[in-house]
């Protein structure tokens with residue numbers, strides 16, 4: 083029987099943690115000797131106590147002195163600081179890759195120490211293991227490759243996946259992030275090199291949601307690439323063939339999904355960075371069959387909606403005013419369309435009007451300009467958001483961003499186009515004429531060079547009173563006279579870890595719109611009024627575990643409300659349904675893994 087005392091005690095333990103002397107539970111290991119030293123899940127390097135060295139056959143395989151976890155931690159951070167000092171003045175990309183390499187080497191060697199370093203310094207290290215540096219890593223993956231991480235299923239593995247899945251050494255997998263590398267951030271088709279994204283996303287799962295790193299699996303589905311440069315590259319590590327299309331493609335994804343759920347029926351699969359057509363098609367195909375979601379469509383939508391609602395509050399208006407906000411979305415891809423769909427549903431809920439009526443305040447622009455019903459070959463996915471020319475006096479099909487901004491004078495300009503600098507000086511200056519006294523600019527594309535504008539340019543040209551958000555991090559902007567232009571990192575990292583953890587603990591077999599909506603609403607209400615009024619819409623990434631505990635609890639409670647929760651372990655649906663909101667948050671928090679060296683016990 084689940085008991086409250088136990089999880090409260092566990093969570094207190096987690097919080098009183100930093101190098102606490104509390105003894106963690108043992109960990110069973112089926113290896114001995116050098117095999118343990120070469121396994122990053124179990125390796126403690128010089129941190130193995132002498133008794134453990136004896137028990138595991140490690141005596142003599144390590145220098146005699148035992149170094150504590152705390153000393154190892156300090157030693158790593160000192161090396162990292164030296165690297166920073168020694169690379170001062172070098173080009174940014176060189177420094178970022180050097181930082182990634184030193185972290186990656188630790189990751190390859192000792193996961194416990196790696197994740198401790200990451201969790202305790204997440205604000206500093208997220209830009210290295212996640213956007214923007216992860217983009218650079220993917221671009222250079224074939225050259226950077228030293229050791230594999232995760233699994234690779236290729237078009238050549240057709241018919242083999244059901245047995246291949248058993249090659250993964252862990253008995254249990256909770257969280258899988260899957261990509262086919264076809265749209266990596268705003269960098270396009272990077273083929274097999276896109277594996278860096280699932281790895282980075284899962285690092286965020288461990289850091290933010292405390293998913294045990296032994297239960298995560300990054301996966302690359304290599305169906306070829308249409309990137310000519312990679313196809314010509316001698317060192318390219320993926321299949322040198324054009325991407326599979328149509329049924330051939332879907333057969334491969336189907337086989338992979340069936341293999342995963344045959345071995346791990348309770349795993350969650352997060353689809354990441356698929357080109358739009360496959361992002362929508364696979365979501366439609368699998369969301370009622372498997373426990374999966376598409377982060378770019380659904381996670382991004384939730385984070386953007388929270389930002390849009392935060393903008394309303396930042397203007398000092400009641401949330402109900404959201405329905406009056408004019409919003410221009412630039413980018414009609416998986417992310418932009420996901421945002422529009424969720425935002426329109428929110429307006430429809432708030433007003434009680436139909437979704438058709440709720441659309442009037444939204445404008446969609448893609449590479450060919452304003453999307454209207456007059457568009458030739460209008461993409462069916464964008465069609466529901468196309469403007470009827472009758473409703474847009476003074477604007478025509480294909481109107482440019484500047485034309486739309488000048489005419490509409492929107493409250494919000496939101497970019498998910500993948501095109502760096504597209505919010506140029508002229509566009510940003512036009513935002514000064516916004517009908518809002520506090521307009522918002524979201525340059526959400528990643529990595530940094532693909533952001534629609536920089537934070538400095540936004541505050542310089544659109545005015546100091548704007549609200550600003552970007553997908554990749556920028557420093558806050560010094561506006562002079564002690565004033566600060568706050569930068570929000572409008573990135574799906576605030577939601578996907580909580581969506582994953584909440585779903586996992588709920589034991590639900592599906593991820594529903596209701597669960598995703600609960601996640602977004604939770605993030606939207608997370609910030610206090612005083613911060614929101616300063617233009618701070620999202621919490622600091624330093625508190626990502628707290629945010630994730632709240633988001634996870636919201637998702638879990640939504641699953642309970644929808645009677646989808648089956649629970650996990652000895653916490654069944656009955657226990658879950660009896661938890662108060664606060665107890666649910668504590669329960670989620672208590673289930674977060676935190677890296678400490680556990681005593682290793684050898685079992686044959």
Ligand SMILES: NC(=O)C1=CN([C@@H]2O[C@H](COP(=O)(O)OP(=O)(O)OC[C@H]3O[C@@H](n4cnc5c(N)ncnc54)[C@H](O)[C@@H]3O)[C@@H](O)[C@H]2O)C=CC1
Nearest residue numbers: 267268413414415416417448449499500527528553573574
């Ligand atoms: N901040 C965040 O959390 C997230 C950011 N993103 C970023 O959003 C970007 C787009 O992602 P997806 O929608 O999946 O890509 P996508 O390739 O599906 O869509 C890109 C869209 O941008 C449009 N576009 C291209 N050039 C344009 C131009 N010059 N003017 C106006 N529109 C233009 C295209 O027509 C297309 O509709 C990427 O850079 C990605 O990194 C994606 C997901 C989450």
Ligand SMILES: CC(=O)C(=O)O
Nearest residue numbers: 267355378528573574
């Ligand atoms: C953040 C993210 O998922 C993307 O840029 O694709």
Ligand SMILES: [Mg+2]
Nearest residue numbers: 354355377378
């Ligand atoms: Mg993505």
